[in-house]
Amino acid sequence: MNWQQFLVDFLTWVIFLYSIVLLLCYIFIAFYSIGETRKYIRKSSFTDYSIMAVSEHTPSISILAPAYNEGATIIENVRSLLNIHYNNMEVIVLNDGSKDDSMQKLMDAYQLVEVPYVFTAHIATKPVRAIYRSSNPVYKKLLVVDKQNGGKADALNVGINIASNDILVCIDVDCILEQDAMQKLIKPFLEEKEKRVIATGGVVRIANSCEVKDGKIIRVHLPEEFIPRVQTLEYIRAFLLGRMAWSRLNGLLLISGAFGAFDREIAIKAGGYDHNTVGEDMELVVRMRRYMEEKKIPYKVAYIPDPLCWTEAPASFKILGRQRNRWTRGTIETLKLHRKMFFNPSYGVLGMISYPYWFFFEFLAPLIEFAGFVAFVVFAVLGLMDWSFFFALLVFILSFGFLYSVFAILMEVLTYNQYRKRKEIFNLMLTAFLEPFIFHPFVVWSAVRGNIDLLRKKKSWGEMTRQGFAGKKKN
Amino acid sequence: MQPGLVFNYITLYLLDAVVDPLQLLAVTLFFVCIIAGVVLFILFYLIRRTGRSMRRRSLREQYSNCISELAVCETDEELQSFLQQPDTQRITRLLEHEAFSRRVIITELLKTVKNMSGNAATNVCWFYEQANLQHDSLLRLQNGAWHVKARAIQELSGLRQNKYITKIYRHTNNANELVRNEARTAVVKLTGFEGLRFLDVATYPLTEWQQLCLLYELSLHSNRSFEGVQRWLQSSNSSVTEFALRLVEVYHLHACFSTVTSCLKHAAKPVRKKALAALKEIYDPAINEILVAMFPAEDADVQILILQMLKEFGTEEEQAFLLQQLLHEQQEIKVAAARAVYYTQPDAESLLRQRVQTDTYPWNVLLVQLKQEVLL
Numbered sequence: 001m002n003w004q005q006f007l008v009d010f011l012t013w014v015i016f017l018y019s020i021v022l023l024l025c026y027i028f029i030a031f032y033s034i035g036e037t038r039k040y041i042r043k044s045s046f047t048d049y050s051i052m053a054v055s056e057h058t059p060s061i062s063i064l065a066p067a068y069n070e071g072a073t074i075i076e077n078v079r080s081l082l083n084i085h086y087n088n089m090e091v092i093v094l095n096d097g098s099k100d101d102s103m104q105k106l107m108d109a110y111q112l113v114e115v116p117y118v119f120t121a122h123i124a125t126k127p128v129r130a131i132y133r134s135s136n137p138v139y140k141k142l143l144v145v146d147k148q149n150g151g152k153a154d155a156l157n158v159g160i161n162i163a164s165n166d167i168l169v170c171i172d173v174d175c176i177l178e179q180d181a182m183q184k185l186i187k188p189f190l191e192e193k194e195k196r197v198i199a200t201g202g203v204v205r206i207a208n209s210c211e212v213k214d215g216k217i218i219r220v221h222l223p224e225e226f227i228p229r230v231q232t233l234e235y236i237r238a239f240l241l242g243r244m245a246w247s248r249l250n251g252l253l254l255i256s257g258a259f260g261a262f263d264r265e266i267a268i269k270a271g272g273y274d275h276n277t278v279g280e281d282m283e284l285v286v287r288m289r290r291y292m293e294e295k296k297i298p299y300k301v302a303y304i305p306d307p308l309c310w311t312e313a314p315a316s317f318k319i320l321g322r323q324r325n326r327w328t329r330g331t332i333e334t335l336k337l338h339r340k341m342f343f344n345p346s347y348g349v350l351g352m353i354s355y356p357y358w359f360f361f362e363f364l365a366p367l368i369e370f371a372g373f374v375a376f377v378v379f380a381v382l383g384l385m386d387w388s389f390f391f392a393l394l395v396f397i398l399s400f401g402f403l404y405s406v407f408a409i410l411m412e413v414l415t416y417n418q419y420r421k422r423k424e425i426f427n428l429m430l431t432a433f434l435e436p437f438i439f440h441p442f443v444v445w446s447a448v449r450g451n452i453d454l455l456r457k458k459k460s461w462g463e464m465t466r467q468g469f470a471g472k473k474k475n
Numbered sequence: 476m477q478p479g480l481v482f483n484y485i486t487l488y489l490l491d492a493v494v495d496p497l498q499l500l501a502v503t504l505f506f507v508c509i510i511a512g513v514v515l516f517i518l519f520y521l522i523r524r525t526g527r528s529m530r531r532r533s534l535r536e537q538y539s540n541c542i543s544e545l546a547v548c549e550t551d552e553e554l555q556s557f558l559q560q561p562d563t564q565r566i567t568r569l570l571e572h573e574a575f576s577r578r579v580i581i582t583e584l585l586k587t588v589k590n591m592s593g594n595a596a597t598n599v600c601w602f603y604e605q606a607n608l609q610h611d612s613l614l615r616l617q618n619g620a621w622h623v624k625a626r627a628i629q630e631l632s633g634l635r636q637n638k639y640i641t642k643i644y645r646h647t648n649n650a651n652e653l654v655r656n657e658a659r660t661a662v663v664k665l666t667g668f669e670g671l672r673f674l675d676v677a678t679y680p681l682t683e684w685q686q687l688c689l690l691y692e693l694s695l696h697s698n699r700s701f702e703g704v705q706r707w708l709q710s711s712n713s714s715v716t717e718f719a720l721r722l723v724e725v726y727h728l729h730a731c732f733s734t735v736t737s738c739l740k741h742a743a744k745p746v747r748k749k750a751l752a753a754l755k756e757i758y759d760p761a762i763n764e765i766l767v768a769m770f771p772a773e774d775a776d777v778q779i780l781i782l783q784m785l786k787e788f789g790t791e792e793e794q795a796f797l798l799q800q801l802l803h804e805q806q807e808i809k810v811a812a813a814r815a816v817y818y819t820q821p822d823a824e825s826l827l828r829q830r831v832q833t834d835t836y837p838w839n840v841l842l843v844q845l846k847q848e849v850l851l
Contacts, residue, residue: 042622042653043622043653045622045626046625046626046629046653046656046657048688051687051688051691052687055687055690055691057686057687057690057721058687059683115844115847116840116841116843116844116847117840117844118810118836118837118840118841118844120805120806120807120810187684189683190682190683190684190687191682191683191684192682193680193682193714194680265776388496389496389499392496392497392499392500392503393496393499395500395503396499396500396502396503396506399503399506399507399510400506402506402510403506403509403510403513406510406513406514406517407513409517410513410516410517413517413520413521414520422518422521425517425521429514
């Protein structure tokens with residue numbers, strides 16, 4: 001055997017095994033998530049969450065809401081945070097050096113006055129300019145921090161320093177929360193005796209085309225536009241299947257930055273958010289887990305399949321591309337920062353399963369796929385392609401991908417069933433069929449660009465223009 | 476997560492050597508069959524669910540009228556005449572033959588009784604027995620599936636079936652957490668403080684959530700009995716001790732003072748923290764000395780709780796101790812100590828000015844902050 005033959009055989013088997021393992025992972029995730037979701041739903045059906053809304057014995061929480069140039073909606077967003085049904089809480093709005101009139105609007109609307117406020121800078125941050133409280137006792141839960149601009153992670157770190165409660169809830173101010181979202185998010189902290197719950201997260205759903213009134217979702221609709229609709233499908237797959245399976249394994253690496261709760265003490269001990277990465281939400285979870293593993297403290301990162309939070313998804317390829325580019329950079333930066341854990345048995349599930357999975361199947365997959373596409377074009381041009389085999393493999397892969405999506409839709413129908421109309425379910429299936437041709441290649445390309453941008457040391461967050469929830473259609 | 480086209484094009488060329496295209500097509504056909512099956516199942520499920528939800532809605536409407544009439548009955552004669560009404564007889568006949576109807580009405584009765592009290596709630600529970608619906612709940616209690624069993628316990632307790640308390644009590648130490656929690660909540664719901672006797676034999680821990688549920692149920696009972704609290708405070712199950720401390724805190728059980736004080740030496744930190752919270756409610760000046768003595772050996776979070784207590788109850792006796800803590804290396808402890816000094820010591824401001832540099836951070840800000848706090 002000459003070396004070229006050896007190389008081809010070697011590559012053949014490596015990629016063959018890679019693909020087989022990946023498909024098996026998807027099958028495992030799909031089935032493994034079922035038990036966890038079913039158990040949660042059954043358990044939840046016995047739970048009277050209203051007890052938590054009124055009890056004085058619920059753990060006190062600090063809600064951290066970073067805001068940057070949110071002047072158009074800040075008043076309403078803060079009002080909806082203050083209206084959350086939870087007894088023991090403080091709301092800390094972190095104005096990250098906004099260039100618009102956010103701060104003035106807050107001061108006027110909530111009758112804010114500057115107060116002296118001592119706090120410990122556990123985590124180094126950009127300077128705090130002033131801290132405000134309302135002179136109106138109705139808003140006594142509100143604390144507004146005006147700080148020098150330092151990015152979302154830096155703002156959240158200020159919040160961690162200033163918070164006076166043991167549990168931190170980090171939230172994007174423009175998210176819409178379900179009525180009992182906070183109770184559901186906090187409950188896992190009350191349920192464990194043997195392990196310390198260090199973080200909890202819940203399902204984020206896409207609010208495009210939904211009817212919104214007074215900061216609440218009145219009626220859920222499947223997004224009318226293709227790009228948000230396909231993201232709806234993506235989110236169902238990721239949240240209802242992927243994260244539930246990882247939660248069952250206690251191997252979850254990511255809690256959405258849009259809405260998650262953290263143990264303040266552990267977050268501080270782990271060093272808080274890293275402002276040098278654009279994937280600060282994933283990085284914090286990984287670092288907190290790493291800290292617990294290194295200290296040998298039994299712990300858990302809990303996940304809830306309930307839809308708790310609704311957010312607006314990018315509706316254009318331009319914005320979507322920026323988002324996926326940033327996600328890719330965030331993933332790589334996090335993996336690079338914690339490379340010590342790669343197949344390191346002293347980190348348990350985290351080192352032996354979660355990290356390698358993310359490395360091989362989240363970071364490498366788009367790169368391999370892109371390389372494959374280039375190779376395909378080259379082989380096709382050179383006339384080296386076995387077309388019968390090409391089509392056999394193509395339909396095999398498309399059918400597997402479609403099956404996985406249809407399974408996720410089935411789980412959605414059997415569990416939370418947010419989309420009530422039969423037409424919407426079948427529309428979702430049609431979207432699943434179209435996804436590999438229209439949406440997926442773009443996502444792969446964005447991920448490749450993310451890799452390139454990272455090599456070029458690009459650090460920007462990428463502007464995320466939103467349409468806003470106002471004036472949504474009303475049927 | 477994107478399955479999409481991960482199985483990429485390079486594989487396509489290379490795999491030619493190892494996989495037969497016909498085999499691939501066979502597997503694809505298999506996938507297509509599963510997809511068709513799943514799609515058909517979804518369609519069938521959606522149609523069936525629509526049918527069931529329409530049926531459920533229609534049953535609910537019938538039952539809600541019936542339950543409204545039932546709720547306003549005031550005498551036995553009225554209840555008997557309610558049973559003889561044609562609508563009630565029709566519903567009773569329906570309940571005899573249809574398991575689905577029975578399930579729907581049990582859920583409706585449970586919801587109704589939750590929002591009612593007095594005679595109306597008693598009537599609803601009476602109808603549950605008259606329609607022999609408790610038989611369904613008891614059958615479910617025998618079921619092996621934990622969620623079915625737990626649901627049955629919830630039905631029996633929600634509809635006040637005190638006569639089955641022994642059957643429910645057996646599950647208060649069930650290996651399944653959900654069954655155990657429901658049974659514990661149920662016995663307290665049915666018998667109030669007396670139901671807490673399961674704490675004597677509880678081997679599994681009581682989670683914080685379970686404790687919240689029990690406290691909530693207890694708050695609905697007016698006949699209070701704290702017979703077992705002393706015993707539970709000394710339980711080998713530390714979560715039972717925690718719960719007993721919560722009872723002391725909520726119901727101000729001053730008689731337990733010495734046992735609660737001994738909990739300050741408990742090996743489990745959550746117990747010590749809850750003991751401090753309980754002592755705040757049953758305060759006795761003798762505790763200050765103990766707090767000062769235990770302070771050095773504690774973790775920072777417990778130390779802060781101690782200083783918060785001294786902020787409420789500190790005297791001049793603790794002045795030297797508090798002033799010493801102003802020099803502590805952790806800022807949060809320094810601040811808590813300064814707050815305790817400010818709230819409890821005479822001429823606190825000049826005391827602080829003597830001990831710390833009040834023109835530098837954090838003292839310069841803290842003094843202003845404390846002044847404002849006191850004014851508010």
